[in-house]
Amino acid sequence: MALTSEISPYNPQWPLLFTAENRRIAEGFGAELIGTHHIGSTAVPGLSAKPEIDILVVVSEHINEVARSEFMRTLGYVRGTDLSVGHHFYRRDVDGVRTHKIHVCVAGHGQIARMLRFRDLLREDSTIRKQYQDLKLRLEANNRGGIAEYLAHKAPYIDALMNMHLGD
Known part of the structure; x- marks a missing residue:
């Protein structure tokens, strides 16, 4: 069973795609908007x-x-x-392939700091980045249960990493 899309090498266009999409969605949040962030693996050069x-x-x-x-x-x-x-989720698929995911969290929600810290750890530490990339590629190669299986098998690594780096 396939993931929502195939893992591919880093693409330097991803930050530009974030910027373009960020402009498109911002007006939908009006006065309640505090800020937006590029997160996830596409945010990690x-x-x-x-x-x-x-x-x-x-x-x-x-x-x-x-x-x-x-x-x-x-x-x-x-x-x-x-x-x-307090953590809403939107997704956009084009021709059956996932292209965007939007996490909408109320200020102070615990997932905000967690998502930003995980992104920053991957940006800052090449060893962690390589370990995570190897894990993702291995999970994709062995995946039989789709995205739920993939996410479930990534979670222990992410949880352990975050527990080690709380308060850094």
């Missing part, structure tokens, strides 16, 4: 990744969710299941 641009949107609160979801739908996004209280 030199790291192979599924070419899916991950964007973290930090908001003051979740207001007018119906209007926001409708706006996002006009841009080709589908609202997924909330990942936790």
